[in-house]
Amino acid sequence: MTFPNLPTVFETERLIIRSPQPGDGPNLFDAVVDALADLRQFPASLPWAMETPSVDTSESYCVASSESFQARKDFPFLFIDKTSHIVVGSGGLHRPRWAVPAFELGFWGRSPLVGRGLFSEAADALVNFAFAHFDAKRVEAICDDLNVRSIRVCERIGMQLEGVLRHERRAPDGSLRNTRIYSKCERTETTCKK
Template sequence: MIDPLLLPLPTTLETERLLIRVPKEGDGPALHAAVCESLPELRQFLSALPWVANPTTPEDAEIRSRTGAAHFVMRTHQPFHLFEKSTGQLLGGAGLLRTVWETPKTEVGYWVRSSCAGRGYAREAVLALVDYAFSQMQVARVELIADEANLASRRVAERCLFELEGILRQDRRATDGSLRNTCVYARVRPAP
């Protein structure tokens, strides 16, 4: 197995409508605006996005962007910001996280700012990142984890041809103290 630090992973991807790139210095203001607009929706499923639990500042968003760039370089996870090509607006974030290089497998995660939800951006980003994971990272498996009640994320999983492998009952605790069920979806690398 090659050391992940030696993998020449591209820092930018493009789809029909999206520029998907690694966070960088200076992304904080755009990230802060997108997160602030979307806090009520993002906080519905905090077990997936614990970083949105606390109030956010422009400085927090800048730190998050710079930390994301460092994580990418260290290959601890591969975060990306999603930008609409036609306007340059930051639409959200996506990434490949909890990578286990020894297997190799990873998990795809994503969010889209509230004003742009429902337009297929999450699906477009997830499909691009799944291809990236298989072709660039050479993983054998990509997981997508969603709260059972998060129907929007579950629809993205299904539209991106992930297979539901199981539901982990009472797997996570919500901020209100209730126990939540977790859906585990996966795709495996196509045979050559």
């Protein structure tokens, strides 16, 4: 798909949201380290968080993410605080299904900043970005059934719970985990009626 005027950066009230770029690795690494204990509670959903983080790994992610964004294969973003200019988290619009179009919303953030509404602000902005720039008809979020913080974000930004997939994933310890599916759809006569 070609989107010649697709912005790589936009702003909300408190955040600059932009595509990762080469050189962002050290700042992203700091955010990952700050969030790691919380992220590792959900190994079935976030297997990358089980890896040992490093500046090199974060830099490689930023380079690959920039290339994926430019190729219109994936749409990752960093969440940057307008005041401090630190990376507070990351997220994106993943797994595009252009025939619909539909996307999977993902997001995470630094643990000390949870509870301030920053990640709801970022998630809502990403959903709106999908509707405005891709003419998306559906954005979905897939959450571990025990991830109360992500569930709250989904509900706060008006996503609807579509269902719970029981025993959908297996965690590294062998336990079975349930997965919640949330969505927000473009309001039309034939989609996402309540």
